[in-house]
Amino acid sequence: MSIKGKKTRIAVNGYGVIGKRVADAVMLQDDMELVGVADIATDWRTSAAGAKGITLFGATLDHAAAMREAGHEIAGVLDDLLAVSDIVVDCTPKRIAAQNVPRYREQGIKFIVHGGEKHEVTGHSFVADANYASAIGRDSTRVVSCNTTSIVRTLSTLKRAGLLKKARGTLLRRATDPWESHLGGIMNTLVPEADIPSHQGPDAQSVDPDLDVVTMAVKVPETLAHLHYWTVQLNRAVDKEEVLQAFAASSRIVMIDAGAGLGALNSVKELMADMGRPHDNLYEVALWADMLKVQGDELFYAYMVDNQAIVIPETIDAIRALSGTVRDGAASIKKTNKALGVGDLPRQVTRQ
Template structure:
């Protein structure tokens, strides 16, 4: 039996804790430990869960020990025991840590807060898994960019998409940080068109004709996208839906099910027993998809805290070269996490009441 991939996670925050949990669930991976600088409830939760804890540096180690946190060593100690590190630290921190990772000789996976130039490769599993196999490092793109590549990439793969123009309504801040500030009772447009998500999607799909506009709204639960698409030919709604159905990690919801707003889908994830209420899929409103000749229109929801977790797991397999086939990695990740193509089963025709 092949030895499991030995994984380190740095930064035990919104993304890091979810990556850590997903790694622990995978049959071909072993979480050696997590590294952080925190001494509060977040890292204490990791200790409670039995996750080995390391300090990002000596200063953090002293603070952690003083706070009573069981520390096994520093990040350098952790790196000496692993094959790959997933860096989920705040924006710009990961780029500064790259020299340390390279000296340790480990594979590196960064998150979308870092620039494409940092690794020279950006990753979404269904689009470019093969080009990441064996690389020293890659960058899993941001939540919104991941959704763009999944959905528009599905239509491009079906030779349907000519161009895409999208508007993104972004959440103001992560729910766990809403006490620190955010947008209240207003909407703040991004100051440039295109917003950064469109150009970022082209780091994965270079030929994608996409322009995005974005605004930050006064809510904390998930993002909402609206897309106006020009198709390569006159098409039908069924053909567009078939292309989306054929792609991985797109799930379908309907207004008819009562899933009429972002909060209803979030509540559904909780009712389904998802860890932390997470939704790893892009949730497309199936009954809203509209096609008129060579134009199509759709809207979908992005759970920003969770969507990049399966991509991070696939990136681990790609850079370590343990799985060459992207479809095989996607299938394994999705099966273990329990991802769905439709969140609710189709209801049978109602049985008439007895006479």
């Protein structure tokens, strides 16, 4: 582990949808150093990393040779990268990360996996707002999926305000990541997830076992983001303003208005682009304030989840928790938010 006062040295394994965003985010932190990224690709994806000055490593000797043959400058292989790093963030495809864990343990390096892996891979699942303290000093953690992150963020906020009794949600899930929509996905159909509850509810309980939450999910033919609808039973009858104030207490929930022109997923993504966010990233849960309704002790609301971006600030906070460099979760969240521009949206379109 890095010496106190020195930057935490970070390796990123896998330079795909999440990996490239994690790498960018690490480079914005004043207490972290991106040592390099490891990958297997020989095409434009790794070319972009090299153009940014990121040091590239091949996953294996064969991959390194292929990458060099394709014209990439390669510094070594994954084991070389791990040897000079404090923490590795595994951003490889689902189920590949779990296969990499024995290597990380053998090398004695702390590691982070993401929501494509099971909770049992690390024995700890992470959302900064909910359980930062329990990750401090651990050898590993799992940053939960995009949808689970949004569920824990919103329900934990209501729980901290003393309002949450139980929650039931329906998720409209994007079909595939935008960059590979030409390779697969669905068209002219909807695909319901076969099990009720869908996996996101139990996954949220891996972060906070006290959450009374049930989810249902359906895959829809679009790639921009996920859309959630929630029905929540509160502990008591409240008015709408009290609920809005509860959500406003979380810096990673932004309340937007459809009446300001943000009535659909594409308009919110366009706002991110206009704000100059890298990759049009929406790090926050974008919750429609003017759609939110309260009837006695029942609450109804909807929000948008950027499946490519929401876990990025959580991953940065998880790095600090594992390294122990920032022991106060609120302080880490504030630091990450500032570096990434979380909460910088125009007041004209939000309820800040």
